[in-house]
Amino acid sequence: MSISAKNKYYLKRILPFGIIWLSIALLIMWSQYAVNPEQIEIIESDVPLTFEIVIFASVSIFLVGCIVGCIEVFIVNKLFIRQSFPKKIIGKLLLYTLVLSVLVLILYLLAASIVSNASMFSKKIWGEYVAFFLSITHISTWIQLLFSLLASLLYAEVSENLGQNILYNFFTGRYHRPVDENRIFMFVDMKDSTTIAEKLGHKTYFKLLRDYYRSFSDAIIKNYGEVYQYVGDEIVITWKLDNGLKNNRCIQCFFEMKDALKKQEDTFNRKYNSLPDFKAALHFGQVTTGEIGALKKDIFFTGDVLNTTARILGLTTELKEDLLISEPLSRKLEFSDNYSIKDLGTKALKGKTQSIKIFAIHHMKKVDTDF
Incomplete structure (x- = not known):
């Protein structure tokens, strides 16, 4: 069982x-x-x-x-x-x-x-x-x-x-010495956050952010994601490669986060007179993982995959898509009929010499054909 x-x-x-x-x-x-x-x-x-x-x-x-x-x-x-x-x-x-x-x-x-x-x-x-x-x-x-x-x-x-995983890793000394890992990263960014912050004021905006992040908790837990860090209105979620690929968890997590936020629409409209939305980018690659810091210890990832994922996220506004994934990750995933994948071509990434092929992912809603 x-x-x-x-x-x-x-x-x-x-x-x-x-x-x-x-x-x-x-x-x-x-x-x-x-x-x-x-x-x-x-x-x-x-x-x-x-x-x-x-x-x-x-x-x-x-x-x-x-x-x-x-x-x-x-x-x-x-x-x-x-x-x-x-x-x-x-x-x-x-x-x-x-x-x-x-x-x-x-x-x-x-x-x-x-x-x-x-x-x-x-x-x-x-x-x-x-x-x-x-x-x-x-x-x-x-x-x-x-x-x-x-x-x-x-x-x-x-x-x-x-964070429970970070505390566990500190106790076990898992990353006391740096190790190389293949990981998937998802960078999630709130849409129109500046406009929302200006409308609400920084104190109320902080409360909105707290409720916004809390609404994602079950989706992240259910899909075995690990929260790497919160950076303002951006959250970075990561999976070990095999863990994130299984049952398309890294993709499914995004859409379950969308559904969870939608279910809170009435609460957000009542408390803040607005419902935030978000966009995301996914990519995978090798990172070096280890403990870092002198005054404050933390588990830290370093590798080109993080920079690349951040650059892909930057294309979401230009391409008018909510979820973008890299071509290398798309080849690792096994898409079912629940998803449609759209080839957006090869794109140049800001600050990088190599271009990368990008795909948009959409969730296909099941249509009841019984009459």
Whole structure:
């Protein structure tokens, strides 16, 4: 059973929460065991670290971390999306404290019932919980939980700001040394952005840009695209060659972005009295990929393919086409009946000595022939 690109994306965002929580829990349990390996003279409110309890605790903490991840990704993060970083962290900590209070109650009752071999609803187990609640162990448990929560929330904020793939690549050291890759690049540029900015003013225009880029998210995720950078009203999306060619993802991404923006027409007209539109260019080639920067690290691509793609994008206005692709990329793609391809001839590119053959791509809308 294959997992969709969107589900893979969410799994990659949620699973690190579980891993962070489990790692911290295992470290704490190991330190407790190292101090008292025989588990003797433990205070009454503590649960002994038996093999069964370690397994139960590990699975439980991992699941709690994943639950926090799900709540963060699907609910809480949207509530605080426009808040400053300190307000986000404080607000989320307070909200999660309420959620974790319930989880601590349930998990303690389950763990105590395993040790005592008694029902978690028995007076004995509830008596142990009351003793636990009033003990120093309860305080230390909350310190551990809040530390795990803070660590996972900081990870989430850094991941969201850097981009998940960039953070993953930094952790794994994938591009610590430059590597050569074949990649597809799509440069996307908003139409009439200067006119829109002058009409709205820079503050309202910034809000429009934020909503404009947000509308593309699902289309990019679904088609396995990676956002390389935002440059004003331009967004650069990239794929490893095979990934972008499969099922024409790099082309399909463009048209799904168009559809997503069209679905937001009423929202944009209500908020900004205008619906932005965009044009794009696609090309592929070899790039050198690596970490760069002294004061700020980033994953950087360098190669002629980026310059060429930018120059092809510059032809969209002249040729009055929304999507242009290079002839080398067109030979790599396998077009279905869903697309029509139009040969625009060989064009000279600004600042380059070699010309390149250009094609326009159009999406063929299915027509219902049943009467």
